[in-house]
Amino acid sequence: MALMQMARGLGVAKTALLVDQVLGTYRACRPEAIESYGQIEGVSIEGCADECGAATAYGLSPLTTIDRLSNYLDTMAGAPGARSVRRSLPLVADGLASPLEAQTYALAFCSRHTGSLGLPKPLVNHRVEVPIEARGCFGSAYIRPDFWWPEQRVALEVLGVRWHDGAQGITQTSMREKGYYAMGASCITITEREIRMLSSFEAAMAVLAKLLGVKLRPPTKAFEKMRGQLRTEVLDVRPAR
Template sequence: MPKLLLFGPTALEFYEHCTALPSEAVTFAAASRHSLVPYTATVGALQEQFPFLTEPLHFTVAEERDRRQRCAHCHVAPPSLREGLVVPITGDVFAPPPEIALIQGSRGFDLPRIALKGSALCGAFAITRDGHLTGREPLTSPGAVERLSRTHRDLAGCIAVRSAVPWMLPRGASPRELASALALALPTHHGGYGLLRPLLNQRIDVTRRGQPAAAKRYYVADLCWPAQRLIVEYDSDAFHLTSSQHYYDAVKRTTLEEMGYRVITLTSRQLRSLDEMDKVAAIIAKALGRPLRIRTRNHRARQITLWKTLGLLR
C-alpha cells in the first residue's frame, strides 16, 4: 500500500489547520516501509479528506525514480530527513515535523514571510475548515526551529529560516495579532518600524493595587513590553463589540492602568492604513523611550511590500 509524506508548502497548509500534533512520531524508515509514491488515486483521496490543501500538492519521495509523478510535485528526501522522525496524520499519510515543514516551505521566501509562517506555527491558534479561528497549543517554538535548522543542514532553506528565528514571535492568538506585532518589530529595511519586540499574550496577575477595579485574578495582554509597562490591545472590530465585551475591555484597561501600565488600543482600521500606523508606531516608540527614527530609503515602498506579505494590503 503506497504512503504519502507531505512536503514543505503542503505540510505548512496542513499545520495551519492542525489543532494538535499526534502524540507519537515515527521514524522515516517506518513510514517509508512501503513506497512513498503519490499516485493519482491516493492524492485524490487526500484532497477529499483535506479540501483546504491547494494544488499543486507537494510530497517527499524516497527515490529519484519516484519523482516522475504528474499528479503532484515530488521532492527526494535528503540524508538527514531519512534519519529523522515524521508525524502520522491519518492512515498512510505522514508529515514532516513542523520545523522541517517550515524549512522545506521557505525556499525563495524573504525574512518577513518566514517570520510570519514561523510565528504561526509557534502560535496559539489554528484555522478551522470554515475559516474561523480556534485555540491550540503551539506546535513548536523558535528555539526548536533553531535547533532543527542546524540539525538538517542539507535542507534548502535552513539558513534563511535560521536568520528569521529572532523575529518569530510565539503564542500569537490570531493572524492579525501576529501581523501587528511583526509590523512594529521588524527592522525598517524590511518595512517595519524597528521597535522592541513585544511579548504576545502575556499573563499579568492582578496586584493588590488593581484588585478594586478587577473582575479577574489575571488578564492577558495582546502585546506587552513588561519592562516599559506598556501594553497594546488589538481590537479586531471595535464597532461590532457587544455591550458585555465593551464592559470587559473597560474593566481590563482600568485595572491594568491602575497597576501602572499604559494601554494603547490598535484597531483593524488603523492596522490597514499606513498613515494611521505611522501615528500609532510613533506613540508606541515614545512610550518605549525610543523615539521613532526611520532612515531607510524607500521605506514606504518597503512598508507596502511588508503589509502585503502580512495580509494587511492586497
C-alpha cells in the same frame, strides 16, 4: 519537515506568518479540518470568511519554540526549505495568540532592515499579576497583555473582532483599560482597520513609542520601499504611495 516544505516558494514575511502559527496558540485550518480541531478541549473556532477560506482555531498549545526550531534548522542545513524558514526567524515570536498579533509584531517590533518600525520588543502574552485594587476591572488575579513592556509598564492590546466586538466585547475592553490605569500602567489599543491603514498604524505606533520613551526614526526612501514590501506581504495590501 512539513513546515520547510510549506515554506518553499513563499516570501520571507509569508513564511514568518506560517512559522508564527507553529510557535503560537492558534492555527489556520481548512474547512474539512474544523471538526477535528473542534473536538480538542479548550479550542474555539473562528469560522471561514468564505467557502474557500481558512478558519482559525484558538487555544492550542505551541508546537515548538524559536530556539528548538533554530536548532533543528542547524541540523537540516541544506535541506529544501530550511533556508526559507531560517530567513523568516527575525520576524517571528514565541507565544503569539492570533493572526492580528502576528501581523502587528512583524510590522512594529522587528528590525528596520526588514521594513518593520524597529520598536522595542515586548513580552508576548506574558502573565502579569494584578493588584487587588484592579482585579474588579479585570475579573482576574492575573492578565496576559498581547504585548507588554514591564519596565515602562506599558501594554498594547490588539482588538480583533472575535474577542472585542459587540456590547460585551466593548465593555470588557473599556474595563481592561481602566484596570491598567488602576494598576499604574498605560494601555493603548489598536484595531484591525488601524493596522491595515498605514497612516493610522504609524500614528498609533508613534503614541506607543512616546510611552516607551523612544522616538520613531523618520523614514528614508529605502525604508519606505521595504515597509511597503513588508506590508504588502503581511497584510495582502498594495504598498501605500
